[in-house]
Amino acid sequence: MRRSLIIILVAVLLLVLGFIYYALDPSASTVFPRCPILTLTGYKCPGCGSQRAIHALLNGDVAGAFRYNAFLMVAIPWIVLCLYAESRRTRNPQLYARLNAPLLAWLLLALVVLWWVLRNIFDW
Amino acid sequence: MQYWINHNGVQSGPMDLDALKQMGLTSAAYVWHEGLSDWVKITQIPELQDVYVMEGAAPEVAEIPEIPPVQRQDEPVAREPYQPQRQPAQPYQPAQPQYAGPQPANAEPCPPTNLVWAIISTVLCCLPAGIVAIVYATKVTNKYRAGDIEGAKRASEVGAWWCIASIILGIICQPFMSAIPSMMGSMN
Numbered sequence: 001m002r003r004s005l006i007i008i009l010v011a012v013l014l015l016v017l018g019f020i021y022y023a024l025d026p027s028a029s030t031v032f033p034r035c036p037i038l039t040l041t042g043y044k045c046p047g048c049g050s051q052r053a054i055h056a057l058l059n060g061d062v063a064g065a066f067r068y069n070a071f072l073m074v075a076i077p078w079i080v081l082c083l084y085a086e087s088r089r090t091r092n093p094q095l096y097a098r099l100n101a102p103l104l105a106w107l108l109l110a111l112v113v114l115w116w117v118l119r120n121i122f123d124w
Numbered sequence: 125m126q127y128w129i130n131h132n133g134v135q136s137g138p139m140d141l142d143a144l145k146q147m148g149l150t151s152a153a154y155v156w157h158e159g160l161s162d163w164v165k166i167t168q169i170p171e172l173q174d175v176y177v178m179e180g181a182a183p184e185v186a187e188i189p190e191i192p193p194v195q196r197q198d199e200p201v202a203r204e205p206y207q208p209q210r211q212p213a214q215p216y217q218p219a220q221p222q223y224a225g226p227q228p229a230n231a232e233p234c235p236p237t238n239l240v241w242a243i244i245s246t247v248l249c250c251l252p253a254g255i256v257a258i259v260y261a262t263k264v265t266n267k268y269r270a271g272d273i274e275g276a277k278r279a280s281e282v283g284a285w286w287c288i289a290s291i292i293l294g295i296i297c298q299p300f301m302s303a304i305p306s307m308m309g310s311m312n
Binding site: 036037045046047050069071072075078079082083085086089093097099100101102104105106108109112113 | 234236237239240243244246247248252254255258259261262264265266293294
């Protein structure tokens with residue numbers, strides 16, 4: 001019972017957020033959270049541009065989404081797979097264990113840091 | 125009574141008391157049975173005090189096949205009565221795959237690593253706190269594999285808090301950041 005309630009709440013929240021990000025342009029509005037790293041240091045963090053990328057994606061502009069945050073676009077299919085594994089954790093623990101292996105986590109960490117450095121050098 | 129065992133990260137069960145005696149368990153093993161809310165150390169269950177030896181007293185698995193049961197009597201071991209029985213069942217344990225067999229519904233040995241949430245908060249919440257959460261995700265699995273279930277649980281919780289901190293900090297920073305309009309022009 002509690003589990004299905006959480007699922008419904010999350011679904012509603014995602015729909016509302018999805019509509020907000022579809023309807024409003026984060027680069028033209030001050031309502032959206034700003035990246036503190038970029039504001040304070042002037043350097044982009046690994047997540048900078050994610051809100052604008054989601055706005056572009058929801059409006060069908062895939063090329064624009066890649067321009068704002070290519071890493072997010074590449075990560076979305078992986079995140080979806082992981083969330084699926086998370087929901088099937090008791091029924092399919094092997095898939096979960098594979099996707100959460102420490103080696104993979106270190107690899108992801110390395111990719112995030114690499115993306116962080118490269119995007120500030122090449123202004124991606 | 126049926127028992128499930130987690131010994132050095134290898135899970136098996138259900139088994140009855142006689143089967144447990146055959147397993148050659150040490151005091152490092154964890155047990156779950158109907159009525160328990162979570163895994164407990166085998167030393168905490170009085171009725172199982174005869175099925176394990178204190179850690180360190182157990183023979184190494186590798187040398188088991190070579191030693192016939194008779195010789196084992198000479199070795200200094202804490203509890204004699206069941207020592208010979210442990211011999212034939214020993215090779216069975218390493219052959220057990222990690223997730224084989226039915227698992228009790230409410231006992232999940234490896235705590236959640238939160239890896240996917242760590243990635244999401246790194247990419248969406250604009251805060252490197254998510255990176256700390258990724259490191260903790262690796263700790264959870266590593267500690268669990270090393271048999272340190274308590275440590276894995278702690279790492280799992282700390283990682284989850286880093287994810288939450290990442291999200292909350294991202295939201296809280298909003299009004300503060302809006303107060304620096306001169307720098308905002310470079311962001312769009």
